[in-house]
Amino acid sequence: MTASVRLASGDTDVAEYVWDPAELPRTVSPRPFLHPVRTLSGVRVTDVMPGDHLHHLGVSIAVPDLAGHNFWGGRTFVRTAGPRPLDNHGVQRHDRWDARTADAVEARLVWHGADGGSLVRERRRIAVLPLPAWGCWALDVAFTLENVTAEPLSFASPAVNGRPGAGYGGFFWRAPSINTGTGTGTGTGTTVASAFGPDRRGVRWLHGRTADWLALCGHGAGRTRWSLLFVPADERTRADPWFVRTGDYAGVGSCLAWERPLVVPAGETLSRRIITVVADGTLGVAEAAELSTAALQISAR
Known part of the structure; x- marks a missing residue:
């Protein structure tokens, strides 16, 4: 049976x-x-097992x-053959809790x-950061x-492995799309989303590039509008390129191995941290810049 815990911002369950x-x-x-x-x-700002990518x-x-x-799911890209269904899927398993509160969890995984x-032992921390002055909150991963x-x-x-532009892998957020009423997942609908950074707008200028923050804005059924503001919380994460989709689906990732492999020696570690502001409505560039600073400040407390 599936097991889960809820996380809250104040008195409101948000994740x-x-x-x-x-x-x-x-x-x-x-x-x-x-x-x-x-x-x-x-307003829901995630999707799970959508019809277009069941592994999201x-x-x-x-x-x-x-x-x-393969710890991503779906097919594996083979340099000489393209995407292929291989029997190579890994699994991440929860090992134990280090801490659990109403607004944060710390866990060990294998x-x-x-x-x-x-292959890997993981220490993971997920925390809800309230941003009451802005009427929103942030997810710290x-x-x-x-x-x-x-x-x-x-x-x-x-x-x-040979597929240009497909440097995804690491932190990944699958956002929702508008459901057309077909298929088994919400991802079968038309995606309505836009992305921008501090000085650039659109996938063409953001995908595969680094930026101090990246905003993804969209709307769902009933024209409910939402915004996600992704902020790397340290220099190592800031150096990772962004993976951005707004057309066939909406999603944002921070990429560990965009153009070349990231090799971790035996016994060594790699660490990353992303803060994502979750807001109602549509953010503008100036507001996103101020919010990114506010999110980093509250995360440092």
Whole structure:
């Protein structure tokens, strides 16, 4: 049975962390994830197992190629053959809690390869940061991945393996789209979203580039509008390029291995931290810039 915990901003439940997704098929690379995530007014800003990408699971940490194991889900891009359905899906399993409160969780996870062996041990912290002066809140996601094998581990992406522009892998947020009423997932509808950064607007200028923050704005049924503001919380995360989609679907990721593999030696770690402001309405550039500063300030307390 699936197990989850709710996280609140004050008295309002704003996110659900599914720490034991027991019923997921192996082909989606089962892993803990956040869904639903909502604005303070209740607008949902995540999607899970949409019809266009069944392996997209709300907000999660996912890697398409970790030493040949698929922790992203779906098909694997093979340099000489393109996308192929392979029996190489890994799974992330919750190990234990370090802390649980109404607005934060700290957990230990183990990443098991397709053969069942342990590749990575993870320390994950998820916290809700209230931003009452702005009428919104922020989701703080930090993770540290430790190589527990005796050999270096290579984190890669389809782009590394020969598919240009597909450098995804790491933190990924699948946003909702408007449902046309067909299929089994909400992702079968038309996506209405826009993306912008401090000085650029549109996927063409943001995808594969770095920026101090990135905003994704959209609307759902009933013209309810929402905004997500992604803010790297440290220099290492800030150096990772963005993966951005607003057309066929809406999603944003921070990429560990955009053009070349990220190799972690045996016994070593990598850490990343992303703060995402979750707001009702549509943000403008000036407001997003001020909010990004406010989110970083409150996260440092």
